[in-house]
Structure formats: structure tokens, C-alpha cells
Amino acid sequence: MTEDKKTLFIEGKEVEFTDEPNLLEVIRKAGMNVPTFCYRPDLTSFGACRMCVVEVEYPNGRKMINSSCTMPPEAGIKVSLNTEKTRRIRKTVLELLLANHDRKCLTCERSGDCELQQYAEEYGIKEIRYADKDDYLPVDNSSPSIVRDPNKCILCGACVRACDEFQHGVLGFANRGSRTLVQPMNGKPLADVECINCGQCVAVCPTGALTIKSDIEEVWSRVTNPEIKTVVHMAPSVRVALGEMFGLEAGTNSIGKINAALRKIGFDMVFDTNFGADLTIMEEATEFVGRVTKGENLPLFTSCCPAWIKYIETAHPEMLNHLSSCKSPMSMQSPVLVQLAPQMLGVDREHLTVVAIMPCTAKKFECKREELSQNGKQDTDFVLTTKELGKMIKSAGIDFANLEPEEADTPFGEYTGAGTIFGASGGVAEAAVRTAYQMVTGDELADIDILAIRGTSERCKEIELDLKGTKVTVRVVSTIKEAEKSLQEIKAGTAKFQMLEVMACPGGCINGGGQPRSCDNSKIKAQRAEGLYKEDRELPQRKSHFNPSVKKLYDEFLEKPNSHKAHELLHTVYTNRRKNCYISAGEE
Amino acid sequence: MNGSGTSIDFRAIDKILEKYDYKKSYLIAMLQSVQEIYKYLPEEAMTYIGEKVEDLSPATVYGVATFYAQFSLEPKGKYEIKVCDGTACHVRGSMPVLNAIRNKLNITEGKLTSENGLFSLETVSCLGACGLAPVVVINDKVYPQMTSDAVSIVIDTLLKEEGGN
Structure with missing residues (x-):
């Protein structure tokens, strides 16, 4: 690398950066971290989940909240990871995600290995203020390799990006707003579309929405x-x-x-x-x-x-x-x-x-x-x-x-x-x-x-x-x-x-x-x-x-x-x- | 998509794709052209576009088609009735007009097309003709200041043109 070494401040500590694609990578390189559902280093940044928000203070004194996975690092900025504001935002995000989430954690394939469960625990979500949803969608069990449970999807889009950017894209977003779903073309079963069963969607899924079909x-x-x-x-x-x-x-x-x-x-x-x-x-x-x-x-x-x-x-x-x-x-x-x-x-x-x-x-x-x-x-x-x-x-x-x-x-x-x-x-x-x-x-x-x-x-x-x-x-x-x-x-x-x-x-x-x-x-x-x-x-x-x-x-x-x-x-x-x-x- | 028996002429779709140079940035225009032919987007046509255009997939095409209200995934009737339910039309009585059409054509709420397939019915948000409220548009012809009686007569006229009841 021939670029000049530039620096910014994270939690008061001066940190060097060169060609990192986003602030989150700089934070991780400095040995710190912020939670995220949708950021996967091998995929394009998406900025969907808003969990990685940080408070940024510019040299001119202006302050703002930004998602660190989509923000390019800038010299001289002061970044705070855990302020009252960022913690409150993350908690609200978690509560809203849980409001729309199938809460049957005990019987979930991913229990104990789920990022949603992990962050909910870390952020002390002891109560979900919103009622459990009543419209459960059918689980797709058709594939010999992958089980898709739309009720556990948090729409982070990691699977859609993995399928598109690694393979030939059989998953996509459908509909709009509160009706948005991640699914194969026209909601078809995975076994009926050109899914090659590689399981990369499962590998990047933060929750139990996509899991391995178990033969245990x-x-x-x-x-x-x-x-x-x-x-x-x-x-x-x-x-x-x-x-x-x-x-x-x-x-x-x-x-x-x-x-x-x-x-x-x-x-x-x-x-x-x-x-x-x-x-x-x-x-x-x-x-x-x-x-x-x-x-x-x-x-x-x-x-x-x-x-x-x-x-x-x-x-x-x-x-x-x-x-x-x-x-x-x-x-x-x-x-x-x-x-x-x-x-x-x-x-x-x-x-x-x-x-x-x-x-x-x-x-x-x-x-x-x-x-x-x-x-x-x-x-x-x-x-x-x-x-x-x-x-x-x-x-x-x-x-x-x-x-x-x-x-x-x-x-x-x-x-x-x-x-x-x-x-x-x-x-x-x-x-x-x-x-x-x-x-x-x-x-x-x-x-x-x-x-x-x-x-x-x-x-x-x-x-x-x-x-x-x-x-x-x-x-x-x-x-x-x-x-x-x-x-x-x-x-x-x-x-x-x-x-x-x-x-x-x-x-x-x-x-x-x-x-x-x-x-x-x-x-x-x-x-x-x-x-x-x-x-x-x-x-x-x-x-x-x-x-x-x-x-x-x-x-x-x-x-x-x-x-x-x-x-x-x-x-x-x-x-x-x-x-x-x-x-x-x-x-x- | 629902076994309506529409047979897809892929040559026609190839022509559309050629016109837009197989570029994914023209996807919406491509879908509009397909909808002009079939009056809706048949699943096979969406799959075909997803396969043929570089960097698109059927799932992505379906995603775009379901994102925009302008695209219909269900076959439409010969007469497409649009009842404006924007603020102005609503306060001037668009709901009675809508209900009159539903009763007349026996299209229950949540359904799009009449049983004989002649009429499809939907509400739209604002047609920009608030001065003529409440407005109904049938196949691009505007019917101003509608009432339940007036719209009944309009539909009777159309039915007569179709030759009988």
C-alpha cells in the first residue's frame, strides 16, 4: 500500500486506517466491535439492520449517528461506539425485530447459535412490548439440504446477497413495506427452483430463517x-x-x-x-x-x-x-x-x-x-x-x-x-x-x-x-x-x-x-x-x-x-x- | 401463474429484450412492455427475463414486479376499471360508487376480476383529476362526477356492447 496513513479516533483511541472499505472494518481492526446482522465482509455492504450505528463527531464539531458498515472512514473523526443514543437505537431495533419474529427459541434449530438471540440477551431485552404476530407463514421443507422458515427472517438480506454474489441468485426480496419477504421466485419451494443447495445462504443467515435440513x-x-x-x-x-x-x-x-x-x-x-x-x-x-x-x-x-x-x-x-x-x-x-x-x-x-x-x-x-x-x-x-x-x-x-x-x-x-x-x-x-x-x-x-x-x-x-x-x-x-x-x-x-x-x-x-x-x-x-x-x-x-x-x-x-x-x-x-x-x- | 392458459410467445419477449439491449437497468421498461402485451406479468415471462438478462435472476425480476403497484401478476379483464379513492374523490363519495360496481359485477372484496373475465376492478390513490371527483377510469376513458346510478348505466352500456347481459 502506498496510501498515506490516516488516523481517526475510536473511543478516544487514535487508530490508523488505509484502504478499509468502511468504518466497521476499522473498528474491528482496532480490536473493538459493534453488533451487526447484515454486514458480512465477503458481501457488499447493505446497511439494512442499523445495529452497527455509531456516533460520529466531525472536526468542525458536528455530531451525527451513522451505520458503520456503510460509512467510509474519514481522517480526524471521533467515533463513539456505546453512547446512550446508540444503545437506545440498537435496543429499539432489537425490539422491533423481535416483534415480527417467531419467538419459539427453545425448539429452534439455531438456538444457542443465533445472533438475534445473542444480541437480545447482551442488550438485556427482557420483555417484548409488542404482541406476538398471528399470521404464521408455512415453512419450506421441500429441499433435501435447506429449510426456510420465513417467520424467523429479519430481512437483513445476507442470503439474497450471498446467493446473488456467489452463485446465480435464486433468492430475492418480494413485495414491499411490511409485506416484504425473502423467498425464491413467486414463493416457490426451494426444491422447485434452480437452487444448487450450496448452503451459503444458511452460512450467512444470522437467525433460524435458513437452516440445514437435519438428518441427526x-x-x-x-x-x-x-x-x-x-x-x-x-x-x-x-x-x-x-x-x-x-x-x-x-x-x-x-x-x-x-x-x-x-x-x-x-x-x-x-x-x-x-x-x-x-x-x-x-x-x-x-x-x-x-x-x-x-x-x-x-x-x-x-x-x-x-x-x-x-x-x-x-x-x-x-x-x-x-x-x-x-x-x-x-x-x-x-x-x-x-x-x-x-x-x-x-x-x-x-x-x-x-x-x-x-x-x-x-x-x-x-x-x-x-x-x-x-x-x-x-x-x-x-x-x-x-x-x-x-x-x-x-x-x-x-x-x-x-x-x-x-x-x-x-x-x-x-x-x-x-x-x-x-x-x-x-x-x-x-x-x-x-x-x-x-x-x-x-x-x-x-x-x-x-x-x-x-x-x-x-x-x-x-x-x-x-x-x-x-x-x-x-x-x-x-x-x-x-x-x-x-x-x-x-x-x-x-x-x-x-x-x-x-x-x-x-x-x-x-x-x-x-x-x-x-x-x-x-x-x-x-x-x-x-x-x-x-x-x-x-x-x-x-x-x-x-x-x-x-x-x-x-x-x-x-x-x-x-x-x-x-x-x-x-x-x-x-x-x-x-x-x-x-x-x-x-x-x- | 394460475393456470389461466396464457401461452407465452418468447419471440415477442426476445424482441422486447433486444429493444432494451438486454440491459438490466431497463428492467422496469421491459416489464411494462410485457404487461402491454398480456395485460399482466405471466410468471414464465418474468422467469425468462431473469434468465436472459445478465446479472438478473427470476427472483429479482419477481421482486421488482411485486414492489411496484403498476404491475399486476394476475390476468386482467377486457375492461380495466379504476376507481379513484384519493382524498377528494373519497369525500365526494367514491366508496358508494365502488360498492355499486362490486355489486353489479359480483366482484367481492379482495378479488380483482369478474367471473366472466370481462371486468377487473381496482382502486387507485389519485388520478390528478380532483376537480371532477369522484372519478372512474375505464380503459383510459375518464368518467367524471360519478354516482352509483351513473356508474351502473356506464357498465350496462358496456355490457350491451358485449352483446347481451
Whole structure:
């Protein structure tokens, strides 16, 4: 930064500022805070909730009240955070919000994790002077991933902005004044609109208006049933985020504790989706090398992100041939378990339940796909998000932070560094390159840290690689908004890349819709990603083709990558989900 | 939107979008043009605009359409009756006029269109013709100084033009 350092005063303390977009960021940088519902650093400022009001005194003595999330910092101003006036305004805002709010806190999914509840308590709201409302609107339970309860919405617009600015916008404001609602087009159920189930709306919602569809009770009923054997596997991003729910710092790798907690809950075998990720790389790198050799269906799109898959199926079915036919790590791991776990546990398929722990709400949709079932039974019976697992651990009374670390079960718990970095934007591409290089050149890639495609704040990253004469460009994007730009380049014929990695959540799965709340702190994403890269550096094997269990699985069961057997179990097909009414006159 | 059977000619909407260069800043003008064709905004048309115009979504288009009172999401009748209920018209007796129309056409409160689909009825806030209060406007024709009897005759005339009762 070359800007001059300017200063202003917060609560009498002189504070420097440079290019902060608003006063609230300056306040936070100075180690102080004001409450807010609608301000989310990764989204545009909206100024809807008026909770972040501060009293500002200008050098000429003029005083005014302003919302700090929309006010640019100015040199020389004196800012007071907690005056009689600002506290009174915040209290009134809270009371008015509560007047229109479903007050059934006790039975709310977000109880204990709700910003409205938290501020009401902090500001001493002991009584709501207004009568409870009598016109309750129906709750939308249609989506497999997200529950929308309009009675708990405070119209902060965070979800509308997240949906619009990250993805392709299925939520919007409707009507005006006191009749205003946040809803999909024409109040349709979420399942009937082009929602990709990413859950970013849930991640930014300050109340219980948008919550994760819970499968906790279903899973409890299986793990407590002695007739049923349960196996579980867990995605990379879970290990670096779950600890946050138990007071550990973001990015702390608690894989050992999670393994132990899962066994305490009652799962019979505990595996790691990173094994599935290594398997994905074997298949996807082979597919990529094949496509590059033949020059067909390029660029190849990665297929790990279920939100991205649904977007392509809905918005661009004409580009389905670009998608890798590989299932996601979760959906590769589960059918392998379905095939091999019954013998290991001595049960039939009917008495086996496969659970996957994911950072992702869209995986709840993925697991219900018909093409990911065998004989009418889903390969993955249930998907739990990181947050749901955290709740299970709490309700089981497990002292998570003090658990003795345990190892996952073999063989489907063994993984390499390539599998673990799948959780961060750029990780899938990096892991694929590490193996594809070997497949093309016969040599091992020496410098395997591909820094150019790492990072959680840039939404588009690119690197050109020289595979001993074969030049390939790999592009990495996160959010559908960003991916759409690359798709337009492909359509216009100007795309220069051969592989496109897409993760729908900004920064990748580590920032997924099922992760513990992190929307008021942009740093958490980077900390979680660093947690994964750290594990990668510390693992003995960092390339998928060196995973001994994966090698063994190919030797004994799958023959070789992209074999007939591998195709049967590890590859999938996609569906055109485009609705007729979007097809314009010219496309008919 | 309510199974009224309106079939949407997307080519006509494409023409409207072309006229406005597919720019989202022209959304209100686009919706007005669509409403000129159909007399209301069919859901499919709003979805189509949301999909085709960059940086818009169906939910946003719906949000704009429901924000402004000028847009109707329900089909309207062949005769659009607007009863002015601004202050001047109200004190000079617009409510009896409104009730007379409701009774005559059997349009209960909260409903927009008569059962035969010929008439739709709404109140508006002020037409700027306070000197002629109370005012009724039917398809852009102004009827000044209305009474319940006078408006009855106007509607009878329209019904006669439609050929019968």
C-alpha cells in the first residue's frame, strides 16, 4: 500500500486506517466491535439492520449517528461506539425485530447459535412490548439440504446477497413495506427452483430463517440399533473446522479426535473420505490424460462439487460432456464400502448403514441421486454436515477437546496429502496434476507445491504446466458467479485452459455451507486451508498413486484406473435438468 | 401463474429484450412492455427475463414486479376499471360508487376480476383529476362526477356492447 496513513479516533483511541472499505472494518481492526446482522465482509455492504450505528463527531464539531458498515472512514473523526443514543437505537431495533419474529427459541434449530438471540440477551431485552404476530407463514421443507422458515427472517438480506454474489441468485426480496419477504421466485419451494443447495445462504443467515435440513435423528436411530452396523467416512474439510465448535482454533487438525468421537458415538468402522479422494485422482487424472491425448471434451471440468454439477445440469446441459465422469470422493468411497464392508463386518447390505460427514449441504442432494444407488438403495445412506456432527458429539456428552486421538480403520482410512488438500479451492487440481504428471511423463513431479493455484480469497487462479513438452493450463475457480465467466469464454472460443476446477463455495469446501459459522471473519477460510496444506506437508505420501491401500484396491478388485469394473463403480452419468421455459426461440 | 392458459410467445419477449439491449437497468421498461402485451406479468415471462438478462435472476425480476403497484401478476379483464379513492374523490363519495360496481359485477372484496373475465376492478390513490371527483377510469376513458346510478348505466352500456347481459 502506498496510501498515506490516516488516523481517526475510536473511543478516544487514535487508530490508523488505509484502504478499509468502511468504518466497521476499522473498528474491528482496532480490536473493538459493534453488533451487526447484515454486514458480512465477503458481501457488499447493505446497511439494512442499523445495529452497527455509531456516533460520529466531525472536526468542525458536528455530531451525527451513522451505520458503520456503510460509512467510509474519514481522517480526524471521533467515533463513539456505546453512547446512550446508540444503545437506545440498537435496543429499539432489537425490539422491533423481535416483534415480527417467531419467538419459539427453545425448539429452534439455531438456538444457542443465533445472533438475534445473542444480541437480545447482551442488550438485556427482557420483555417484548409488542404482541406476538398471528399470521404464521408455512415453512419450506421441500429441499433435501435447506429449510426456510420465513417467520424467523429479519430481512437483513445476507442470503439474497450471498446467493446473488456467489452463485446465480435464486433468492430475492418480494413485495414491499411490511409485506416484504425473502423467498425464491413467486414463493416457490426451494426444491422447485434452480437452487444448487450450496448452503451459503444458511452460512450467512444470522437467525433460524435458513437452516440445514437435519438428518441427526435418523443417524442416531441407526448407530443405537444393535442389529445395524454403521460405517462412516469424513471429508478433508471437516477435520480443520469441527474443532471450532469446541473452542479449538480454526485450522486445527482434529482428525484423531474426530475418529475417537465417531467411535464413542457408536459407529462400527471409521474411514476417511480422503481415501476416496485419492481414488478420484487415479480415475480423474487418467481421464484427463486420455482427453488431452485425444484432444476431446476439453477443457475437463472437475466433478467433485455437487452444487456445481447441479448448476451445469440446469443451466448448461449442452456442456455436460466437459464434466469428468468421475463420481465425487464421497460417492466413490461409499460404493466401495457397500461392496466390501459387509464381509468385514459380517452383515448384509440391508443391515449396513453408510454415513458421510461433509462440510457441504449439497451432498445431501447428491446422496439421493438415483445414479448413485445400487439395487434401489443409496450408496451413501445419510450425509451429515460438520455442524450436525458437532451437535451429535455435544449431545453424546463427549469432551471433544480432551479426547485422545485415534487412527482411522484400514484400509479405507489410509490417505495421502493429495487427498487431504481436496478441501481447499485449487486442491483437486493440484492433486490431479501431481499424478497426471507422472502418468504423462513417467517421472515424478519434483516440486509438488503448486502455489499459484492456492489461496482462498482469489476466486480465479491459473497456471500453465509443462509436462515435458505437453503444455497444459489449469484454471481454478470458486463460486458459480466466477465459473460462469469461464463457461462464457469456452462458448466464445477464447478459453485457453484444459482443466477447470470449480468449487461453488467461495474458497472451496473448507468454507462450505455445512461448516461452523465463519461469515463474520474472512480469515477463518485461510486458516482452515492452511490446516489442510500443513497436513499435506506432514504426510509421508503426498501423491495419490502412492496410497498403498488404493494400489491394493486396484490390484485385487478394480484392475486399473478407468477399467470396466472401475467405470461400473466409480463413474457416473449426468442429467439434463433444464426447464423448457428457459429455452429461447432461437434455441428450439 | 394460475393456470389461466396464457401461452407465452418468447419471440415477442426476445424482441422486447433486444429493444432494451438486454440491459438490466431497463428492467422496469421491459416489464411494462410485457404487461402491454398480456395485460399482466405471466410468471414464465418474468422467469425468462431473469434468465436472459445478465446479472438478473427470476427472483429479482419477481421482486421488482411485486414492489411496484403498476404491475399486476394476475390476468386482467377486457375492461380495466379504476376507481379513484384519493382524498377528494373519497369525500365526494367514491366508496358508494365502488360498492355499486362490486355489486353489479359480483366482484367481492379482495378479488380483482369478474367471473366472466370481462371486468377487473381496482382502486387507485389519485388520478390528478380532483376537480371532477369522484372519478372512474375505464380503459383510459375518464368518467367524471360519478354516482352509483351513473356508474351502473356506464357498465350496462358496456355490457350491451358485449352483446347481451
